[in-house]
Amino acid sequence: MDKKQPKTVKRTTLIWSIIIALLVGGGIAYGVAYVQTRAVISQAETTTASMQKIQAVYETIENNYYKPVSSKKVTNGAIKGMISSLDDPFSEYMNETEATSLNNQISSSFSGIGxxxxxxxxxxxxxxxxxxxxxxxxxxxxxxxxxxxxxxxxxxxxxxxxxxxxxxxxxxxxxxxxxxxxxxxxxxxxxxxIPVNTVNSRVINKKIGYIQITSVSEHTASELKTALKRLDKKGVKSYVLDVRDNPGGLMDQALKMSSMFLKNGKTIMRVQAKTGQQQVYKAGKKYDGGYKVTKPVAVLMNGGSASAAEIFAGALHQSADAPLIGTQSYGKGTVQTVSDFKDKSEMKITIAKWLTPNGSWINKKGLTPTYKADYPKYAYLQLMNTKKTYKLGDVSSQIKTLQKELKALGYFEDKANGYFGKTTQTAVKSYQQKNKLEATGTTNAKTIISVETKLQAQIAKNDEALKKAESILK
CATH class of the missing domain: 2.30.42.10 (PDZ domain)
Known part of the structure; x- marks a missing residue:
């Protein structure tokens, strides 16, 4: 955004569904559409009644509370309380340590669980x-x-x-x-x-280029262009762009990525301020450097596609007629700005909405797929507890999950009821024998991990959304 800020400290503008990372070096994830600007907060005095009231409370605590208190702790508590009252999960006050973690996260210092x-x-x-x-x-x-x-x-x-x-x-x-x-x-x-590479590609069905974009970080647009050129040299005739489970990332990258697939002048996105005034971002050489993709494309998305991934998908769908295939996307449509305090703490607060090219606000709604397709139901089974052993006579919801997994793999035919009976024992033994595990008929951590690994491979083979994209592009 071009909105002026006092004493602005420049940094890349972002739309950040921040990739957690639950990071060692610092990871904060918010799942936000995040336009970042920087401003040192002016702490000039104000004479409003509200501020006078806050000042009075502060002075009362400082002068009359029965034991010493940290003025910094009280101040931080007041700030956090005000931001908390907004009831907005994307607005937050961060102390110096927390702010450093956020900044490390933005600069791709990823290490954690992902x-x-x-x-x-x-x-x-x-x-x-x-x-x-x-x-x-x-x-x-x-x-x-x-x-x-x-x-x-x-x-x-x-x-x-x-x-x-x-x-x-x-x-x-x-x-x-x-x-x-x-x-x-x-x-x-x-x-x-956490892997830094955000774009993976390969040729499928001989003439279709498959490109998976896992997040939108500092080099994603460049990685995407490289993948497109590489696939183009292999003679592909169309592209599948997969942003499923892509939490989003940097706004400037989303703009560059989208512009590659849009004719110059076509709208990529809009940002609407509190006043209702909109700033429109349009495709052009400014973003794509003159590189354009004219071959047919289809976009895969799901409930894990958020923020910048939704900007990308929405732009291609509404401004380039690309079909969206999968399930409803996450729906993250607000814009935040981050401001610095002199003590190196930071405040992140929602300041605007971002809209799709046709002016739709998808917040808490998501993008609707042109063609609905999903992974098989067993892809959404809950994980089993690998710390437990399951044996004949046991009854639990975990065993019901095991039965469904074995059924999906072709080892169990009865109804999944959560009871570890003879048929379940036989199914477990059969699985263990075929997969070179000790055939005890008892399910331990090794067997559970093996079953769930096999299931993940089968899920990939039964990717109905990808199959639909292939049939459309063929």
Whole structure:
């Protein structure tokens, strides 16, 4: 945005569904459409009644409270209280440590578990696990609610506070208590360095270029252009652009990416200020450097596609007639600005809406697919607890999940009822024998991990959204 700010400290403008990362070096994830500008907050005195009241409360505490208090703590508490009263999960006050974590996150210092989150009621919700990270490998899903970290409840904690509990050195473990569809389970993950590469590509169906964009970070537009040129040399005739489970990222990158597929002058997005005034961003050489894609494209999206990924998908759909295939996207349509205080703390506050090219505000609604297609139902089964052993005679919801997984893999034919009976034991033994595991008929961690790994491979083979895209482009 070109909005003037006093004493502006320039930094890249962002639309950031910040990739969590629950980071060692610092990770905060908010799932926000995030236009960032910088301003040193003017702390000039004001004589308004409201400020006089705040000042009176502060002085009363400082002069009359029965024991010494930290003026910094009281001030920070007041600021957090005011921002909290907005009831906006994307507005937040960050102290110096928290601000440093955010800045490290923005500069792609990724190391952690790899899941983008936002505040949800008393807890935090996963917006999207990132491909190739511990969170994705562990099977965490969009809409999962994290209620505790290492056995400690995070009820009432801010995203920043919750993330602090999840940080740690690469290689160390963190145990999350996760709630999915009213059921809770624990999952232990090993922190790792989060992949920096955000674009993966290959040729499918001989003449279709498949490009997966996992997030939108500093080099994504460049990576995308490289992938497009590489596939073009291989003679592809069309492209599938996959932004499923893409939590978003930098606005400038989303603009550059979108502009490659749009004719000059076509609208990419709009930003609407509090006054109702709109700033329109249009495709052109300013963003794409003159590089254009004219071959047919189709975009894959789902509930984990948020913010900058939605800007990209919405622009291609509404300004380039690209079909959207999958399920409803996440729906993140507000704009934040981050301001610096002199003590190096920061305040992030929502200042505007962003709209699709036709002026739609998709906040909490998402983009609607042209063609609805999804992974098979078993792709959304909750993870099993690998710390437990399941055997003949046991009854639990975890066993019901096991039965559904084995059924999807072709080993179990009965109705999944949660009872570990003879038929379940036989199915487990059969699976273990075929997959060179000790055939005990008892399900331990090794068997569970093997089953869920096989299931992930089968899910990829039964990707109905990708199949639909291929049929359209053929």
């Amino acid at each position: 899941a983008e989150v936002q505040k949800s009621g008393q807890y935090i919700k996963i917006i999207s696990p990132i491909k190739g990270t511990p969170a994705k490998k562990a099977g965490l899903q969009p809409e999962d609610i994290i209620t505790a970290v290492n056995g400690k409840s995070i009820a009432g904690k801010s995203v920043t506070e919750a993330v602090k509990l999840m940080r740690g050195k690469i290689g160390t473990k963190v145990t999350l208590t996760v709630k999915r569809n009213e059921k809770s389970f624990t999952q232990t993950l090993t922190r790792a360095k």
